[in-house]
Amino acid sequence: MIAMDFHGHFRRSALELGIPEDEVGKFDQLLRFEIWSGGEPHGTPVGRRGGRPRLPEDVERQLGGPWELPFVASYDCAALPGIDDLALPSDGSLLFFLDHEEAVEADSEEDAQRYARVVYVPAESGLSVDGGYDLFATVQPELPHWVDMDEEELSGYQRQQVLDLPHRSELVALVGRLWPKSGQGEIRLGGYSGHIGALSGKNVYATPEIEMAWKNIKDRKAGMTPDEAMFCVxxxxxxxxxxxTPLAQFRADYVHVGRFLIRREDLAARRLDKVFSVTEFLE
Structure with a gap:
């Protein structure tokens, strides 16, 4: 895994523009980086999408026998670019499995977990994948949707967050110059979850993190006004x-989106059994 100091590069570039260090630091806390992967060839392949993996016997035993869930993709962790925001293993392979049709029809979030799995396979296992196609990776920046919106469009909480960011438009433009976006990430590792930055006014996108936030305040929001509840969430x-952090996000097909979320401390400790899967039907 080749690690680069993306946040450091941004901070140095912002300071060279004469923007105060405190403001640069606060803005940098909003900036995330994610790994975009797709089938368009460039550089060295980092993984494989589709096909069928040949799992080592010890991995199959850990999973309780032959693994029949649909295979999404595998990644060679040593070939992936390293980003501070995502503590992936430095070697070995990560494999993603999801039966999106069964997961979306599950009776509960807990039941849906039966139809998804993320598996780590050590480098020495000799993992191979039959079929599918190569994946290639780029690193892309991501900011909350609202950072460059006009102040009157912001929620009360968002206005509070931008009070100390008078140069936010310049900083957003700097991010775009340093890392111009091109194409789409077929499978995205890290970053923000879906429309996570778009919680504003009445436009609430129910991403998994937002659902968690609403659940966390359910006992506190009694008696709050709608504006107070929105600020609190x-x-x-x-x-x-x-x-x-979203470990992986992808279109499972034209109408389903799969997301694998994990606590940062669990990812760092390689506790992949703690991954929480969310499958969304878009129509």
Missing amino acids: EEELQQVMREW
Whole structure:
């Protein structure tokens, strides 16, 4: 895994523009990086999408026998670019499995976990995948949706967050110059979850993290006005996002999206059995 100091590069570039260090640091806390992977060839392949993996016998035993869940993709962790925001293993392979049709029809979130799995396979196992196609990776920046919106469009919480960011438009433009976006990430590792930055006014996208935040404040919101409840959930959302990261997000087909979320401390400790899977039907 080749690690680069993306946040350091951003901070140095922002300071060279004469923007105050405190403001640069606060903005940098909003900036995340994610690994975009797809089938368009460039550089060295980092993984494989589709096909069928040949799992080592010891891995199959850990899973309780032959693994029949649909295979999504595998990644060679040593070939992936390293980003500070995502504590992936430095070697070995990560494999993603999801039966999206069964998961979306499950009776509960707990029951849906039976239809998803993330598996780590050590480098010495000799993992191979029959069929499918190569995946290639780029690192892309991501910011909350609202960072460059006009102040009158922001919620009360968001206005509070931008009070100390008078140069936010310049900083957003700097991010775009340093890392121009091109194409789409077929499978995204890290970053923000879906429309996570778009919690504003009445436009609430029910991403998994937002759902967690609402659940966390359910006992506190009794008696609150709608504006107070929105402020409270946005505040709680920041804590949820500090604790959790989207390990992988992808279109399972034209109408289903799969997400694998994990607490950062569990990812760092390689506790992949703690991954929480969410499957969404888009129509």
